[in-house]
Amino acid sequence: MGEEAVEFSLERAVVDTKGCKHSALDVGGKTYVIGTSDDGSKSSTVVKILDKLTQTWVVPTVLGTQPMLTNSQSAIPVNDEKILVIEKGVPLNESIWFLEIDTPFVKHQQKIKGMEVVSWSKGVIGVGQKPVVISGPSGVGKGTLIAKLMKDYPSKFGFSVSHTTRSPREKEIDGVHYHFTERSKIEKDISEGKFLEFAHVHGNVYGTSIEAVESVTDEGKRCILDIDVQGARSVRASSLEAIFIFVCPPSFEELEKRLRARGTETEEQIQKRLRNARAELDQSNAPGLFDHLLVNDDLETCYENLKKLLSLDNDKEDSDSIFTKEGKETASYYIVSKVDSEILLQSETDEAKNGATSSLALDLSSLSGGAPGRTRGLKIRSINSF
Ligand SMILES: Nc1ncnc2c1ncn2[C@@H]1O[C@H](COP(=O)(O)OP(=O)(O)OP(=O)(O)O)[C@@H](O)[C@H]1O
Numbered sequence: 496m497g498e499e500a501v502e503f504s505l506e507r508a509v510v511d512t513k514g515c516k517h518s519a520l521d522v523g524g525k526t527y528v529i530g531t532s533d534d535g536s537k538s539s540t541v542v543k544i545l546d547k548l549t550q551t552w553v554v555p556t557v558l559g560t561q562p563m564l565t566n567s568q569s570a571i572p573v574n575d576e577k578i579l580v581i582e583k584g585v586p587l588n589e590s591i592w593f594l595e596i597d598t599p600f601v602k603h604q605q606k607i608k609g610m611e612v613v614s615w616s617k618g619v620i621g622v623g624q625k626p627v628v629i630s631g632p633s634g635v636g637k638g639t640l641i642a643k644l645m646k647d648y649p650s651k652f653g654f655s656v657s658h659t660t661r662s663p664r665e666k667e668i669d670g671v672h673y674h675f676t677e678r679s680k681i682e683k684d685i686s687e688g689k690f691l692e693f694a695h696v697h698g699n700v701y702g703t704s705i706e707a708v709e710s711v712t713d714e715g716k717r718c719i720l721d722i723d724v725q726g727a728r729s730v731r732a733s734s735l736e737a738i739f740i741f742v743c744p745p746s747f748e749e750l751e752k753r754l755r756a757r758g759t760e761t762e763e764q765i766q767k768r769l770r771n772a773r774a775e776l777d778q779s780n781a782p783g784l785f786d787h788l789l790v791n792d793d794l795e796t797c798y799e800n801l802k803k804l805l806s807l808d809n810d811k812e813d814s815d816s817i818f819t820k821e822g823k824e825t826a827s828y829y830i831v832s833k834v835d836s837e838i839l840l841q842s843e844t845d846e847a848k849n850g851a852t853s854s855l856a857l858d859l860s861s862l863s864g865g866a867p868g869r870t871r872g873l874k875i876r877s878i879n880s881f
């Protein structure tokens with residue numbers, strides 16, 4: 496744990512050290528100082544914590560995708576678990592960040608790392624559609640069904656590109672089908688909290704990075720994950736709200752036939768996959784794990800059933816669009832106050848001062864997700880005056 500003397504003075508909410516603006520906030524028995532450090536060549540975001548009882552400073556391990564707080568920022572505690580930080584001078588939908596200081600994710604990381612941990616989570620306006628987890632034994636046809644979906648609805652769905660330590664098959668492209676990676680690299684990234692889930696599957700490591708899922712949702716698409724049952728279980732236990740579908744074969748014999756006909760595995764690998772398939776099929780009915788079971792007997796029938804589950808017969812517009820319009824503005828906002836679950840923001844820029852959006856209310860009542868991924872569900876509305 497990095498304890499050190501720091502030259503901050505904490506008399507005001509914003510402290511100015513060596514020309515850099517820092518926000519200092521009291522939450523519980525601690526003071527959190529958030530700002531930038533400039534070593535001359537590049538600036539980076541820093542977080543330091545003062546334990547007010549012992550008067551010791553700690554530099555915590557910082558997880559999550561970090562903001563580049565190159566401009567000044569304003570901050571306010573949302574509750575005992577997180578601090579809202581708004582960076583000034585960038586479009587609103589790029590400027591909202593949460594510093595998680597005592598959420599379940601942060602507590603868990605503190606326990607496993609045995610040190611002070613905080614985590615950044617980017618705030619996103621709107622919720623996006625729930626990702627879809629598709630699981631089932633190797634050879635059942637998950638990839639075939641997903642490929643059909645992506646071909647028919649390229650603007651609606653995006654694939655979560657997993658990382659794996661297995662070797663590429665003929666025609667598999669790095670970055671498209673998988674990120675093919677070294678075991679030491681994936682293990683390092685997992686230990687740094689960059690993965691939503693990972694599992695040892697058929698003798699290799701497979702994992703879904705947080706970025707793989709979040710980048711698809713950021714594009715306004717619904718994310719599809721093709722992962723094994725262990726992975727599905729981990730995602731269920733995570734903060735990601737998703738729909739879980741298990742694809743079953745019509746029979747074990749048919750599964751074996753498909754796996755052999757695919758011709759991508761050695762006999763030894765096929766035997767291993769079939770052994771694992773029995774265990775996966777046993778878990779398909781585990782209470783609270785899968786929302787839907789789909790039998791992939793006739794491919795076209797199964798595909799039609801999958802489309803029904805995903806309501807593709809019902810072409811509703813994404814209701815998020817009504818919340819995202821305001822987020823594109825490049826006004827520079829600062830936090831005025833917190834009223835119930837709303838944060839009131841005031842613009843500093845001239846053009847917004849004269850316009851209808853000089854004041855905004857940021858509604859935090861329906862947040863979802865959170866570190867190590869994005870915090871979604873923010874809503875904003877214009878208000879004329881406070
Ligand atoms: N309904 C079906 N009837 C007959 N063959 C099928 C059907 N669905 C898929 N297949 C074939 O079965 C083989 C396995 O399918 P696929 O590769 O999609 O399985 P998978 O579940 O994605 O496997 P893995 O988990 O190993 O990636 C492929 O050759 C595919 O063409």
Ligand SMILES: Nc1nc2c(ncn2[C@@H]2O[C@H](COP(=O)(O)O)[C@@H](O)[C@H]2O)c(=O)[nH]1
Pocket residue numbers: 630631632633637657658661692693694696697701702703721722723724725726727
């Ligand atoms: N837990 C995870 N499982 C994954 C992931 N990506 C793929 N998989 C599963 O692995 C097996 C084998 O895949 P293959 O491409 O080698 O045939 C299959 O069941 C996939 O669903 C992942 O990121 N996490």
